[in-house]
Amino acid sequence: MAEEQQRRILVAVDEGEESMYALSWCLKNLAFQNSKDTLLLLYVKPPRVTYSAFDGTGYLFSSDITATMERYSQQVADCVLEKAKKLCNNIENVETRVENGDPRDVICQMVQKLGADVLVMGSHGYGLIKRAFLGSVSNHCAQNVKCPVLIVKKPKPTTGET
């Protein structure tokens, strides 16, 4: 067996199935039960302004709509992290974190801030906002973080995933 360590494993999760698959793969292949490993589950909420990019119109929503979206966004975050935590039921040290911003930047920042030893993420993401950003989040992170990056693809992507 690989030697037991105190590793800080940061897993970027979103509402896509792929990030949950990435987490499962990590739990099966990388994280050690009964070890001192800490699993850091990070969910990044898109900044409010990017909602306007969803339909490509550049339309700015009224405050009512943005408030509703903000609530919805928080609910999604809670739901995703709850689901992710359930998968980690064999791991003693699990921390969750919600941040706002461009996931590309936020994930890279959090890797450094939280002192992660390895970053785990799906390749496609980033869920609701994947169309709002140019380029791949995982590519960006693989290029910019200093620690090892594990990019996990879901073997059979559901139709419509790109």
Next chain:
Amino acid sequence: MAEEQQRRILVAVDEGEESMYALSWCLKNLAFQNSKDTLLLLYVKPPRVTYSAFDGTGYLFSSDITATMERYSQQVADCVLEKAKKLCNNIENVETRVENGDPRDVICQMVQKLGADVLVMGSHGYGLIKRAFLGSVSNHCAQNVKCPVLIVKKPKPTTGET
């Protein structure tokens, strides 16, 4: 501990220090001693024509020079794989493989051909030929292989590495 499995772990090695670091990281964090894991060490030799790109002149070498380079290339391959195998002395099942071609394509092909469950590689490479190809090998592989990809950076790159 993570459950014991029969995984096929493909590690792309080259003459750069980073790929050896990636292998070490993999051995410490991912591969399991005394398990049924198989470690596949892959070295990709650049196709002969790419040597002409080394100094950017596009100069085509004489057959003497290309023969010398071919021998040198084989020696490098042997040396790299020997070094890599020594690192794996605690792993029972280790296979080595030398292939020719653009590492971006060859690595992706070999992942499929060898039925790898995970691909491990350095982020910078690809050693001697890293300047001969546009774009990052690891980026390309992360995008194109279907299995999880672990990209490992050497924490303190030596001067001159980009």
